[in-house]
Amino acid sequence: MRSRYTGRELSAVVKSDAYGLGLEAIVPVLADAGCRSFWVNDLGEALRLKAVLPSAVLRETTVYTLFGLGGATPGDFEQAAVVPVLASLDEVWQCGGHARRSGRRMAVAIQLDTGLGRLGLTADDVDRLGGDHLAPLDIRCWVTHLAAFDCPDDPMNDRQRRMLLDLTARLPQAPVSLASSSGVFMGPDWHFDIARIGSALYGVQTSSRWQEGLVPCYRLLAPVLRVADMPAGARVGYRGTTALTRPSRIATLALGYGDGLPQGFVTAGLAFLSGEALPFVGGMAMNLTMVDVTDLLDGAVGPGTQMEILGPRQTIDSLADALGCAPNVLLTQVGAGCAHRYLGTGG
């Protein structure tokens, strides 16, 4: 991302527990790589984040909350030294009032709703904003998000970009943040001052246009619990889902929807062992799934054998395509309850 980005600062989105991968493990790696701005959902996540950074790094670090105040008070944010991305005119007024009462300018970012319709000040809100309301605020950043971030050619993107330029021209000067991962790939017109990199950090493709150079950071392995030989005609799984058409060897994996996989995974996906792709049989239960290993050599699989469920051979992107969901659905949901092992930064 560094080689592509022409703006001022690359920052990291680690909301939703670093997209389900573990905020406490991932933030220090990003900080070691020089990252000094982070985006989380709320004050609770911001405090978790700050707790894992050494104080020398913390002094240089800005943590933004994308939910705005999210139910906390301006005083809570000031005390925690966390910067809310204000989500509404009401939050601007609250923070302005707090700053005036305390006699200190309050550090905030402000979301602008340029077309997503979700959070931030609309054009009407900006019209209603007198300079008075903003004066007590130390505005660190204007923030917006593309509604068609995943479709670079959608004309909506350019409409949002022009609206952002128009709104910020009428507002006090501050750095502007528009691009998320895919925005960086869309080229310098979209870069502005601060890019918020989420999916790309984790190696997930979130654009309909291929984003070169992203490396999946995840693998999901599941162990075999039992291997059994079954005759042709035997049925396996709930309600006899699969009838075996030949004498089969079936490996039962400790893997199921209790690990965050959608039930459709067993039809859309495969299991991998030493590069061999193996089909699932018998559906998916909460914690168990069965794999047809008949075609493997004798002895290739037994209790304890680890099969690869997600990884370079079967990426989250390809699986999301097959399942018809957003890749980040799988990134955030799969493996939630599983034991995590972190293999280091890999240089």
Next chain:
Amino acid sequence: MRSRYTGRELSAVVKSDAYGLGLEAIVPVLADAGCRSFWVNDLGEALRLKAVLPSAVLRETTVYTLFGLGGATPGDFEQAAVVPVLASLDEVWQCGGHARRSGRRMAVAIQLDTGLGRLGLTADDVDRLGGDHLAPLDIRCWVTHLAAFDCPDDPMNDRQRRMLLDLTARLPQAPVSLASSSGVFMGPDWHFDIARIGSALYGVQTSSRWQEGLVPCYRLLAPVLRVADMPAGARVGYRGTTALTRPSRIATLALGYGDGLPQGFVTAGLAFLSGEALPFVGGMAMNLTMVDVTDLLDGAVGPGTQMEILGPRQTIDSLADALGCAPNVLLTQVGAGCAHRYLGTGG
């Protein structure tokens, strides 16, 4: 369940972190209610479970692991005083060997594969079992599971029941466990000695036949972050998913697939506020969803208002029906990363 069950003992299934609800919070409540047998997936969960019980209760409590040895050794189980539900002939041999070497009988349960094809001894395995192999084992329980547990009238259930009777007649005497929640509702023929109650504990219907008296134990609430008025024709959500057909008031909720919801939830489900059902608009993002609140009275909704997403008005069962997934998919996945509040046993 007590009023329905005619067998010897009702036990609790708290695998997968108590179906995603939090093993550490739920196990003590069940223990207080008199439960003394628990089923988890593996030794790691068993140790978490034992850590939350007072020693007087622990002495009377049996913890079974449904993954069998699941990669641990017979010695690990003996040391932890946890009972593996052996998943294969190989595990029977391992435990028998361990017991002979140690000179102590080893406590185990043994899974019988009566037709699910997933775990346990097949009829062929039972033929190959000499009495010698079982002699050093203290068999606490024979365990099997119905493949058509959710379809009480499926003839497969009776075939499994008859096979269980046939197999256990050829094996050493020990309590038999066949029924899970739905098996208890199927009547005394299905009760045997120990019932393993999972879904019913949490108030989730898992049978095609209505199970009277189950009370949903869960609620999922999500707070409003912003309320905005938008003109007719405005588009909201990624790629302008929804075009507003009238001037609308839109509430943005802190709720998304990062909270374990499937993306289809926003079309299959509704949000509830004071009994009013409200439709979602604009799709679902990782952490944000929008609700059309135009029809509510002025002032009925503002930042901080909590909407009900799951609860008595919209149960997991009804939503799973609409989404075409197993109810336990939602029970285990939704709310995984959310703050949990436990409201006590409710008498």
